[in-house]
Amino acid sequence: MASMLENAVSPLQLVEQLAQRYDDVPVEAIVKEDLLRRGMAWSPEALEVAARHKRRAYFIFSFDMVPVSAMDQDESRRAPEEVRLSGGLWSFRPVIVSVRLNPASPYRVESKDGVLVLALDGHPVSNVELQNSPAYYDRTLASGKPIPDIAPTIEWGYLLYLTVFRLCQYFGAKEECQFCDINENYRQQKAAGRPYTSVKSVAEILEALEIIDAADSDSKAYTVTGGSITSTLEGKSEVDFYRQYPEAIEKRFPRRWISKVVVQALARDEVQKLRDAGVQIYHPNFEVWDRRLFESLCAGKARFIGREEWIRRILDAATVFAPEHVIPNFVAGVEMATPAGFASVDEAIASTREGLDFFMSHGISPRFTTWCPEPLSALGKEQPGAPLEYHVRLLREYRDTHAKYRLPVPPGYGEPGLGKAVFSVSSFMDVLPSSQS
Numbered sequence: 045m046a047s048m049l050e051n052a053v054s055p056l057q058l059v060e061q062l063a064q065r066y067d068d069v070p071v072e073a074i075v076k077e078d079l080l081r082r083g084m085a086w087s088p089e090a091l092e093v094a095a096r097h098k099r100r101a102y103f104i105f106s107f108d109m110v111p112v113s114a115m116d117q118d119e120s121r122r123a124p125e126e127v128r129l130s131g132g133l134w135s136f137r138p139v140i141v142s143v144r145l146n147p148a149s150p151y152r153v154e155s156k157d158g159v160l161v162l163a164l165d166g167h168p169v170s171n172v173e174l175q176n177s178p179a180y181y182d183r184t185l186a187s188g189k190p191i192p193d194i195a196p197t198i199e200w201g202y203l204l205y206l207t208v209f210r211l212c213q214y215f216g217a218k219e220e221c222q223f224c225d226i227n228e229n230y231r232q233q234k235a236a237g238r239p240y241t242s243v244k245s246v247a248e249i250l251e252a253l254e255i256i257d258a259a260d261s262d263s264k265a266y267t268v269t270g271g272s273i274t275s276t277l278e279g280k281s282e283v284d285f286y287r288q289y290p291e292a293i294e295k296r297f298p299r300r301w302i303s304k305v306v307v308q309a310l311a312r313d314e315v316q317k318l319r320d321a322g323v324q325i326y327h328p329n330f331e332v333w334d335r336r337l338f339e340s341l342c343a344g345k346a347r348f349i350g351r352e353e354w355i356r357r358i359l360d361a362a363t364v365f366a367p368e369h370v371i372p373n374f375v376a377g378v379e380m381a382t383p384a385g386f387a388s389v390d391e392a393i394a395s396t397r398e399g400l401d402f403f404m405s406h407g408i409s410p411r412f413t414t415w416c417p418e419p420l421s422a423l424g425k426e427q428p429g430a431p432l433e434y435h436v437r438l439l440r441e442y443r444d445t446h447a448k449y450r451l452p453v454p455p456g457y458g459e460p461g462l463g464k465a466v467f468s469v470s471s472f473m474d475v476l477p478s479s480q481s
């Protein structure tokens with residue numbers, strides 16, 4: 045049992061043993077998943093270095109394992125968005141990892157004469173590189189709002205992340221997804237004094253993109269997203285609110301970036317509206333496959349739309365967009381969260397394998413965001429993430445099912461393969477072969 049293994053060995057031994065047992069999964073991906081589920085600590089000296097680089101924008105959720113108010117070193121303002129690991133104990137090929145803060149993590153970034161190193165249990169395991177802050181990150185809109193509030197980039201500069209509505213209308217314990225801290229994160233960021241616009245106007249987005257377009261050649265895609273709209277926002281339904289952004293962006297910058305939208309599973313005529321607005325990739329996030337868990341972890345979605353309808357709408361969307369352009373997210377690991385989740389890795393893998401197989405048999409490749417228990421979410425109270433073995437086995441299932449159905453590389457994520465992948469909140473792109481087309 046993975047949980048027994050986790051409890052029996054040190055974090056460093058755990059990585060080494062899993063790397064031996066699953067030697068078809070790169071150790072880089074194993075460490076990346078471990079960092080995503082456990083978070084990382086930063087030494088004071090390393091934070092000094094990080095503060096001179098591109099810093100975290102808190103692009104939608106907190107993705108931290110402590111609230112901002114409990115960060116003794118002001119990490120939320122000084123830590124970087126991402127790290128790129130290379131070399132070291134296991135001769136890493138470059139791998140990009142989203143930074144999730146956890147001062148109690150066995151992973152700690154340290155600085156030796158200004159050179160950053162990742163240590164695990166006190167043992168140096170890889171070199172750490174940070175991304176320079178793009179020049180446009182220092183710019184502001186005419187209103188004074190900073191660019192990182194309105195249009196931050198993630199994935200090492202590949203993706204512009206446009207959270208145009210920083211709240212969700214699913215509200216409270218009976219509606220909010222249990223793993224999600226969007227509403228609480230908004231409150232904590234405002235309380236901490238961060239410029240954090242709740243609803244971004246189309247004009248603000250266009251103004252920010254004008255600045256970025258003139259200065260940047262790294263970004264290749266944008267995502268328009270935010271919380272669910274169950275009634276209306278500014279008098280508009282969910283689809284009409286969100287589609288106005290790609291519509292305006294594509295009118296002003298036709299096909300300058302790959303256009304992606306993350307919203308709920310919408311009816312076919314509404315999905316058509318997104319396509320007509322110029323959207324190229326649609327993410328109707330499914331989150332967790334198991335019926336019982338979907339209904340308890342995503343109670344709002346289950347009540348307002350329902351699991352069967354959600355699935356039907358995903359399949360319908362694949363008749364509006366090409367199937368490979370419909371990419372539902374799964375929150376990897378949340379199916380093992382207590383109290384309702386699976387108790388064993390075998391059961392959790394069997395369930396999610398079924399979901400992957402179902403969607404992939406229809407030409408639809410889901411993708412993952414690795415779950416970490418955020419303390420401001422309902423699930424985040426005093427529980428660890430899923431066992432590392434679960435994440436390693438999930439990556440194998442993804443890779444093998446993807447190969448079984450001979451699916452194309454999911455578009456909108458850049459190149460696949462270790463050393464090339466930029467997607468930073470899961471290793472699913474790192475484990476796909478780089479030769480695929």
Ligand code: SF4
Pocket residue numbers: 211212213214219220221224225226270271272
């Ligand atoms: S629908 Fe669920 S996951 Fe999405 S923002 Fe709302 S609470 Fe969070």
